[in-house]
Structure formats: structure tokens, C-alpha cells
Amino acid sequence: MTQQDFPAEEFESRLERAQRAMHAQGIDAMLFTTEAEIRYFTGFRTLFWQSPTRPWFLVVPIKGKPVAVIPEIGAALMRATWIDDVRTWSSPAEQDDGVSLLTACLTGVNRLGIPMGRESTLRIPLQDFDTLRQALPNAALVDVSPLMQALRFVKSPAEVEKIAAICGIASDSFENAHALFSTGQPLNDAFRAFKTDLLNNGAEDVPYLVGGAGPGGYADVISPPTADPIREGDVLMLDTGSTLQGYFCDFDRNYAFGHAAEDALQAYRTLYAATDAALTAARPGARCCDLFNAMARVIGQTSADVGRFGHGLGLQLTEGPSLISFDRTQLEIGAVITLEPSMEIAPGRIMVHEENILITDGPPRLLSRRAPPELPIIQ
Numbered sequence: 570m571t572q573q574d575f576p577a578e579e580f581e582s583r584l585e586r587a588q589r590a591m592h593a594q595g596i597d598a599m600l601f602t603t604e605a606e607i608r609y610f611t612g613f614r615t616l617f618w619q620s621p622t623r624p625w626f627l628v629v630p631i632k633g634k635p636v637a638v639i640p641e642i643g644a645a646l647m648r649a650t651w652i653d654d655v656r657t658w659s660s661p662a663e664q665d666d667g668v669s670l671l672t673a674c675l676t677g678v679n680r681l682g683i684p685m686g687r688e689s690t691l692r693i694p695l696q697d698f699d700t701l702r703q704a705l706p707n708a709a710l711v712d713v714s715p716l717m718q719a720l721r722f723v724k725s726p727a728e729v730e731k732i733a734a735i736c737g738i739a740s741d742s743f744e745n746a747h748a749l750f751s752t753g754q755p756l757n758d759a760f761r762a763f764k765t766d767l768l769n770n771g772a773e774d775v776p777y778l779v780g781g782a783g784p785g786g787y788a789d790v791i792s793p794p795t796a797d798p799i800r801e802g803d804v805l806m807l808d809t810g811s812t813l814q815g816y817f818c819d820f821d822r823n824y825a826f827g828h829a830a831e832d833a834l835q836a837y838r839t840l841y842a843a844t845d846a847a848l849t850a851a852r853p854g855a856r857c858c859d860l861f862n863a864m865a866r867v868i869g870q871t872s873a874d875v876g877r878f879g880h881g882l883g884l885q886l887t888e889g890p891s892l893i894s895f896d897r898t899q900l901e902i903g904a905v906i907t908l909e910p911s912m913e914i915a916p917g918r919i920m921v922h923e924e925n926i927l928i929t930d931g932p933p934r935l936l937s938r939r940a941p942p943e944l945p946i947i948q
Contacts, residue, residue, distance in 0.1 A: 574612055574814045577651040579727055583610060583720065584635065590716050591631050591682065598675060599629040599682035599713055602692040605884045606684070609721060610635050612650045614815045617643065623660045624693045626671050638671045668697050672704040679708060686714030688889050718889045722881055723903040728816065729927055732883060732905055733936045735772065735813035736820070736925050740938035742766040743807075743822045747947055752801055752826045756782055757794040759805065767811050777810030777886050780821070785830040786918030790821075790911070801827035804944075806921060810886040817886045819907055820923040820937045825946045836914045837944040840922035843867040843910040847878070847892075851908075851926060851933040857896040864892075864910040879909040882925060904928040905936070 587610070591599065601607050604618045607627045618625075626638040637647050640660035647655045656674065658667050675681065683691075691698060702710075724732070742749075742763060749762045759782075764775045780794070781787030782805040790808060799805060808821035823837060843864040850863040864878045881888035882905045890898035892906070900906070906928070911921040922940065926933040 574614065575727055579725060580610065580612060580651050582725065584629070586720055587629060587716075588631060590720065591629075594682075594711070594716065595680055596682040596711055596713065596716075597631050597678045597680050600671075600675070601627045601629070601684070603684075603690055605721075605888075606717065607637075608815060609884060611637065611647065611652050613637070613643070613647050613652075615643070615646055621692075624667055624697070626667060626674075626693075628671075628674050636674055638667060638674055640667070666694075666697060668700050668704075672701060675701075675705055675708065678705065680711050681705070681708045682711045682713035682716065684714045684717055685710070685712040688887075689714050718881075718898075721883060721888060722890065722898070723901050724883060724905050724927075725903070728883060729903070729905065729936075731814050731816040732818065732925070733927075735811055735816060736818040736936040737938070738770045738772050738813065739767060739809055739811050739818045739820065741770045742809075743940075744938070746822070746824055746945065750799065750805060750824060750826075750947055752947070753798050755796045755798055756805075757796050759799065760794040760807070763807055763809070767809065772811040772813060774812045775809060776812060777817075777819075778807065780805065780807040782806070783918065785833045786836070786914045786920055788917055788919070790919070790921050799826055802830065804829065804833050804920070808921070808923065815884060817882060817884070818925055818937065819882050819886050820925050821921060822940055823920060823922065823944060825944050827946070827948065829944050829946055832914050833920065834944050836912055836920045837922070838942070839868060839912060840910050840920060841940070841942050843878075844908050844922060844924055847908045847910070848926070848933055848935075851900060851906075851928060853900055853902050853928060853930065855900050857890050857892045857898045857900070858894050860900075860908070861892045861894055861896075864908070865894075868910060868912045877909070878911070879907040879923075881905065882907050900928045902928055902930055 623640040628636040636654045641657040644657045782803045805824045810819045846863040847860045877891040877893040879892035890896045909923040925936040
């Protein structure tokens with residue numbers, strides 16, 4: 570049995586790029602404990618990450634293939650990937666939950682890379698991590714967050730294909746809005762209808778679906794739905810991170826019901842124009858802050874306190890970098906990002922607009938089908 574999300578050549582290419590970067594920075598090995606990084610190098614894809622009980626480790630050496638140090642429960646699935654060296658233990662363990670096995674794998678490493686920066690987490694009990702550090706007294710820890718962001722920011726054609734496919738599926742469902750949503754419908758029923766449509770259209774999963782509804786706008790962009798009915802004059806926003814073979818789309822759409830207030834119509838036009846400005850600026854060599862500033866100039870206000878106007882996209886719903894004033898990351902051909910301008914309509918009312926794009930050697934390619942230029946109204 571083998572996993573077929575990608576051929577082995579995809580992972581060999583990722584490893585080669587990583588090891589070139591490691592050599593340039595004098596890093597002997599990298600250690601990963603989190604899902605996205607382990608999946609990036611191995612193809613190991615499972616929902617078992619929802620359980621926090623067991624730690625998982627992957628060692629990427631400066632030479633040779635990665636080594637998986639994982640609980641025995643994951644051995645069969647890991648061995649179905651392109652990884653050959655799979656070292657396991659029975660977990661949970663009372664005294665030694667994989668630490669000695671991991672220590673043996675890292676013995677002799679002088680410079681050990683671990684993600685330590687923005688958006689990184691350490692998915693190992695802190696006391697076990699302290700034990701590991703004490704067992705490797707000569708190993709200097711090096712932050713590889715920038716290295717990993719650079720690797721994952723640029724997608725391969727095979728990755729782009731998956732992201733484009735799930736964006737197409739979500740676009741189909743958004744374009745079916747008039748058949749899914751109606752005035753008087755409980756908001757949680759609207760969410761349920763949309764999620765069902767996504768799955769019927771071919772989404773593998775819908776792990777992220779948030780939004781809001783309110784008169785002329787909504788109060789926030791991360792709420793779970795209530796049973797309150799959609800009313801005349803409400804604006805409904807749904808934002809989905811649906812997946813296909815482990816790759817995400819992430820974009821939203823706005824709809825008014827019955828009629829739309831003038832300030833809501835104007836806010837929508839402004840966000841559409843801000844997206845146009847970002848599409849014009851989104852070229853190789855442009856910086857993330859350049860896109861942020863292009864959108865901010867159109868909007869004429871800061872980001873409605875959400876902090877940024879977009880981000881990277883791929884294995885995770887949100888990846889680095891951020892489209893924000895201080896992020897000087899340069900766009901590269903093959904990068905996939907979201908454009909997500911937002912603005913305050915009035916106190917307690919905001920609007921957010923989001924698209925997914927691929928950076929090319931010319932104008933960016935829209936992966937999500939572009940929203941209509943005027944706020945859609947559902948009668």
C-alpha cells in the first residue's frame with residue numbers, strides 16, 4: 570500500500586531544496602513535531618492529529634532521506650509513504666514517550682534546526698523537550714522558520730493543481746448561493762447547506778467554515794453560526810477553508826438579502842477596488858507590504874483591526890507570510906496567497922473580501938473565481 574497524493578519525485582524535490590538551504594546555513598539536521606511540516610516532507614496525511622495524546626517527530630538530515638520517529642499506531646500509514654526509515658515505540662508511554670528514540674537519532678548533531686519563529690509551535694511536552702536538550706548538550710538550536718517559510722511559500726505545479734481544484738469546488742458552491750440561502754433561514758441551516766454543497770461538489774473535507782450576518786454588515790469574521798434567522802437587509806458572509814487531498818482554499822463571499830444599504834454597497838465596491846489594486850501590484854519581486862499598502866490606500870483606513878490583508882495558503886488554511894505593513898517578503902513565481910482586504914462600515918459593522926491567487930511571471934492567476942463587482946442580492 571502506498572499513498573498517492575504525490576509521486577515520490579515531489580518529495581525528493583522538496584528534500585533537495587531543503588538540504589541545499591541547510592548546507593548553506595551549516596545545519597546538520599532539522600527536527601519537526603507538527604503536522605504541516607511532517608506532511609510536507611513525507612506525505613503522511615491523517616486526521617489523527619486531532620488527538621493531542623501522542624508526540625510525532627521527523628528528522629531531516631543534511632544527507633539522506635528523512636527519518637520518522639513516531640508512535641507505533643502510525644507505523645503502517647507512514648510506511649505507505651516514500652519514507653523508508655520509520656522508528657516506532659508504544660505510545661502513550663509512562664516514562665519515555667519517544668524521547669530516547671529521538672535522542673539516538675540526533676546523536677552527533679551539532680547544529681539542530683527547529684522552527685522557533687512566527688506561526689511555529691512545539692508539539693512535544695515541554696518537560697520532554699527539556700530532557701531532549703539535556704541529552705544533546707553539544708547541539709546548538711537554530712531557528713529554521715525563515716528557511717521553511719521560503720520552501721513552502723513557492724508551490725510546485727502539482728501543489729498548485731490541488732489548490733486550484735479545491736478553489737474551483739468552493740467557487741461552484743458560492744455561485745450556488747441563490748439556491749442555498751434565503752430570508753428567514755436560520756443561520757446555522759445556511760452554514761449546513763453550504764457545507765453539504767461543498768461536499769457534494771467534491772470537497773474532501775470542510776474543516777473551516779465561519780462567517781456572520783447582520784443588518785448592513787457583520788460584527789466579526791470568525792463566528793460559529795447561531796440559530797438566528799437571516800433577515801431582510803442582512804449581509805451574510807461565509808468564509809471557507811475546504812480541502813482536497815490535504816490542500817486548502819481560503820476565500821469568502823458576501824450576500825445581501827432583499828435589499829442592501831448604500832453604505833454596504835459602497836463598502837463592497839471599495840473592497841473590490843482594493844483587490845484590483847492588489848492584483849495590479851502582485852508581481853514577482855513585489856513585497857507583501859507593497860500589496861498591503863496598495864489595498865490600504867484604496868480603503869483609506871487600517872485593517873478593521875484584523876491586522877493584515879492576506880497571507881500564504883497551501884497545506885494550511887493560513888501560512889506565512891502576511892500581507893501587512895511590516896512584512897517585506899518578496900513575491901516569487903509559484904507563490905500562492907490570499908488577498909483579504911477588510912474595512913469598517915460603521916461601529917460594530919465590518920466587511921471582508923477575499924480571493925486566492927497564484928503569482929506568475931505576469932499578472933497573477935486567480936485560483937478562486939472572482940466575486941461579482943457588485944454586492945449580490947438574494948431575493
